[in-house]
Amino acid sequence: MNFSCLDSLNQSSNPSLHYAMKVLSMYEDIGSVEFLKEDPKLLGTDIVNKITVPQSRIFRTSGTSGVPQKVYHNEETITFAVEALLDRIGRENYSSFCCLPLNHVGGWMQVERAFRTGGSVLFGDYKDLAEVDMVKILKHRWISLVPTQLHVLLNSSLGLKNLRSSIGIFVGGAELPPAIEMKAREADIPLWPCYGMTETAGMITALDSDSFLDHGSGVGTCLSHSRIKIVEGRFSIQSKSLCYRFGESKIPKNDWYETQDLGTFEANIGFRITGRTDRCIITGGEMVSPQVVESFLRETSLVTDCMVVGEEDNHWGQRVTALIILKSNAKLDDLKKIARKSLTSIEYPKDWKVVEAIPISEMGKLKE
Structure with a gap:
């Protein structure tokens, strides 16, 4: 199996490295993989024929609002997600420092992007960014963080130095508090606030770092593969990367998918997330x-x-x-x-x- 997308700088004992190698080996078997927390699971043919299409990637929602649900993606939805992001960032390949768990879409999609574009992924803990000088390593890499991680790093001088050295930092997974947004902008951090979910294989909107540093706010505009409409304050999504199955329900192609997210849209600004109905x-x-x-x-x-x-x-x-x-x-x-x-x-x-x-x-x- 070709593991070239897994950076040679990875420590051989890193659990994320072993997780990624297992999944990529399962891909070689043209199998469907369920991304469990401890280890990925290759589904047997008998199960695949009943509930999935070939080469499915099965994740679980965070369970924020109840019991976690299985979310089913396939080769097509993953490909659309990768290509749409590359269109927005204007690059042919994607390399990253990955500090998100690989059993979640936010973590695994970093491997998918590198695997499909000739880039590489270096795994680590986000706290490494506050403890180790990684400026040279991060020079040609993207980073993905959630707001709580960003909050910690903004209070570290070394963390700030490392963040500034990267190509850009995608921040999603939860709302970005105004105080954190302001602090990042004042520190000249190249943030790319974004919006997406497990059901869409990651981000479907993004605000570029130049706009963010020029006092732009919100989560930007839709990537090329997605559309959002707002009905009574709630986001509904139409996306080529939308999962084909959620729990026990099949999701027809081109359907509008109603989310629990509340938000607004303003011309020349883009979308803003204002909350969730389930909160x-x-x-x-x-x-x-x-x-x-x-x-x-x-x-x-x-x-x-x-x-x-x-x-x-x-x-x-x-x-x-x-x-x-x-x-x-x-x-x-x-x-x-x-x-x-x-x-x-x-x-x-x-x-x-x-x-x-x-x-x-x-x-x-x-x-x-």
């Missing part, structure tokens, strides 16, 4: 956007991070609850006073919990 909190018969409350709390400069959730309540239906990581010299009472003055009575959290860590998955999704 909205219904309290006292009214709807609260946790993202609005979270953005406000972060902008007070009294918190390192936060998350707002709805907890079951016999009286309110759901109770707005804020999980807070306070900065070292900050006081919760001061935060409450500021929030009381600015948030509506419905938005103001009824419970405040100071925590040591926010429950975030490895892909930057909230574990509620």
Whole structure:
């Protein structure tokens, strides 16, 4: 098997390297692969004939809103996803420093891009970027991060140096908080904010780094293989890279796929993500956007991070609850006073919990 897309600088003991080698070997068998967390699984012919088309790649959703679902891609949808991104970035090959898990689309698609274009993938931990001088290594590579990882690296002088040396950094998986966006722009980091999902084999929109550094915001415009329409504030997607099956449901080609994502579109700006319907909190018969409350709390400069959730309540239906990581010299009472003055009575959290860590998955999704 040709493993040339796996960079020679990879350490032989790296688990991601072994994972990638197993999958590529399964590809040689022209098999369908299920991307499980610990190890990829080659599906038997009997199973493939019943539920998949040949050479399927089967991922799982993050499970943010319930039980993780299987998402079925094939050679065609993966190819469209790779080619559309290359069209946008204007390059013939793709090499990256991959620090996302390979059982997720965001990680594995980096291997697919390198494999199909003659590029290479170097695996590592995102924390390496804050601890090791990798400027020469990253000079011709892309990086993909989720906002929580970016937040950590922006607070490291070496992290900033390494990020600036890369071709660009795709940031997706969750909303990019305004404070992080501003800090990255001030540090001259070549961010490419993007939007996509497991069902579309990765990103379907992107904002280029030049536009980002020139004070552009949001997640840019659609890549060449996709379209988005907004119906009652919710994104619906039509994409050539859309999966052919989701859980037990087949997805017909060219169908509009309704998402849980809320957003807007403005000419000359592009798309913005404003939240998710499955995160909205219904309290006292009214709807609260946790993202609005979270953005406000972060902008007070009294918190390192936060998350707002709805907890079951016999009286309110759901109770707005804020999980807070306070900065070292900050006081919760001061935060409450500021929030009381600015948030509506419905938005103001009824419970405040100071925590040591926010429950975030490895892909930057909230574990509620």
